[in-house]
Amino acid sequence: MSSKPSIYHEKQVKELCALHALNNLFQMRGTYSKSELDAICSRLSPNVWINPHRSMLGLGNYDINVIMAALQKKGCEAVWFDKRKDPGCLDLSNICGFILNVPSDYKLGFVMLPLRRRHWITIRQIQGNFYNLDSKLEAPQLIGRSSDLIAYLKEQLDSKEKELFVVVSREVEEKQLWMHQYAIQNSRPNTQSTEQPLTKSECESPIGSISSLSQYDYRNRDAECLQVTEVRNCVVSRENQY
Template sequence: MNSKPTIYHEKQVKELCALHALNNLFQTRGTFSKSELDTICSRLSPNVWFNPHRSMLGLGNYDINVIMAALQKKGCEAVWFDKRKDPGCLDLSNICGFILNVPSDYKLGFVMLPLRRRHWITIRQIQGNFYNLDSKLDAPQLIGRSSDLIAYLKEQLDSKEKELFIVVSKEVEEKQLWMHQYALQNNIQHTQNSCMDQLQLNHCDSPVDSLSSLSAYDYRNRDAECLKLTEVRNCIVSRENNL
């Protein structure tokens, strides 16, 4: 009979859910500390009175920029998942874990305050099963095997207020190995077709102008397509060859 796995699970303190999510992800106490995350905040926005990446009171409430910078210190990247895609396209064998961002009510003791906060939750695989390691839970919550996880993610992403970030190694992020190759090829083809359609629609005379108009990745905008520069260049070259 299989023994129950030992799971590290940090419980919620103040507004430190981002800190708990990171430590739960790496399954080690003290992987990160509050002082380390505060240092990242200062580095991201130096010489400011009120740091935009955390709570004004300094109790936590760190944003995604802090989480991404912390992950990069460990050789990892957080990839925003476009919820218009089917989570079934994910290659779970190349994914370290997931960080889910959900809305959360704010309490002061037993009093519910009229404030809206965001809450960070880690999901990861431990000894073959996936667990919800939400710091607000009394204990880790078993999700199940791969098929159970995909169903769980689909249910979560039905909500417009929830966002999913995939945690992968830097190499996996660069090569987009977090997505099954068949899905990746379909995604590239869709991107190229969209680019061609846009170029034809706008009758763009200057490829440089078209490239410069691409905005940087913005995790807040679900409608932003994460287009790689090389893919856009390929679209432009293909367009010029057809003229």
């Protein structure tokens, strides 16, 4: 009988779900600290009274810009997944994990406040199985094998309010190895070729590309999922100043 895997699972404190999601992703306490994420906020938006990348009260509530900058320190990238595509096109062998962004109610003690926040959840593979490492759970939640994960992601992405980010190494992101090659080929514009055409894949987007998304509004604290290329450019430009 195989022993139960040892899983690191940080539980929710204040509004630090982004910090917990990052540490749960790397399966190590202290991979990141609150002070590090606060420093990233300051680098992204220096010399401002109210930093747009975190809670006004300094309790956390970090946005995707902070998560992406933190991951880049470890040589990783967070790639926004177009939910119009089928998660079956994901090449799980080249993916480090997933960060899911979901709406969340806000409580003060036992009192539910009329505020809407965004919550960050890590999903990753541990010893052959995928687990939901949501910091609000009492314990890691088993999702199952690869087929179970794909079904789970499809169910999650049926909601318009949820967004998925695929965490990969920088090399995998540059070569787009996080998607199966047939999906990449089918997503390219049609060109004249003597090769046998590929069958239509479910990974094709029926509408368009990520460029059709609206611009990110930094004034909206609930709008934490934005155009990934814009975020990356923002992060890189800020980092280059230091």
